[in-house]
Amino acid sequence: MNRQEISDAVVDVGWRYILTTLMTTVPVGSVGQAAEVAARCTAVAGDDADRHLSLDLRAGQVLLSLQSIAEGRVSERDIELARALTGSLREIGLATVPAAGRPVQLIELAVDAVNIPAVRPFWKAVLGYGDDPAEAGDPSGAITDPHRLGPAVWFQQMDTARVERNRIHLDISVPHDAAAQRIADALAAGGVLLSAAAAPAYWILADVEGNEVCVTTWQGRD
Structure with missing residues (x-):
């Protein structure tokens, strides 16, 4: 996939393509809720979590990043995971947004x-x-x-x-x-x-x- 196709595939679900990575944030109300988001995302990613998903947990937000880490690029699997993660978080009333603060x-x-x-x-x-x-x-x-x-x-x-x-x-x-x-x-x-x-x-x-x-x-x- 070229860069335009990668961007188009995730922009409507609140993710952004930056360099060789897909990124978004999930606004949360506490570190505890951030941990719940991390657990849910890890479960959705399943066996692919270690190979694709990175998380940064803070009291106000969770930063989600997706990349085929061994290859240093975005793959079709990363796009699938981005959409799946967004869908799962929406089920519990949370959103993936590309700008939380900045x-x-x-x-x-x-x-x-x-x-x-x-x-x-x-x-x-x-x-x-x-x-x-x-x-x-x-x-x-x-x-x-x-x-x-x-x-x-x-x-x-x-x-x-x-x-x-x-x-x-x-x-x-x-x-x-x-x-x-x-x-x-x-x-x-x-x-x-x-x-x-x-x-x-x-x-x-x-x-x-x-x-x-x-x-x-x-x-x-x-």
Whole structure:
């Protein structure tokens, strides 16, 4: 399935496709209710729970993520699970919504490097990270937190070192229908739009001192 098909398959049930993951939130009233949601979702996912489902439980919400973890991508099974989880939660009066406080998002750290294989081991060691499952064996591939808590780190190939400019920037991946508001908020807060040439895949913004950040979506990448 391409990215458009993945997004279309889940958007009507309150999930959003972000990077290589399906995400949503379930508003709850307590940690106890969050635990009940987790138990219900785990039961619905059954034997596939460990291979596809991740949960973050808080007093006000449960963050649900679906991905075929070993492959580092969204599969048809993840889409089936998203719809099944939403249906099951609706039976007990709970909803899956992509924005509870703020829209769901994923953050990546991008490191510019002339010699990626030379700098990558340092970042892997200092962060305690491992190879991204989708890029295992690639000496220039992304690295990820094995506990799936910290942001992924990827390496941008440079021909020459950039002087007097930040060489590390954040990529903030947001739902495709939340990007415009996120950019507007950043600009209203004093940010500057440096480039929209690659939009809607990504927009390059900066603070008033030139430190860059990219706001990204899945769109424009198929």
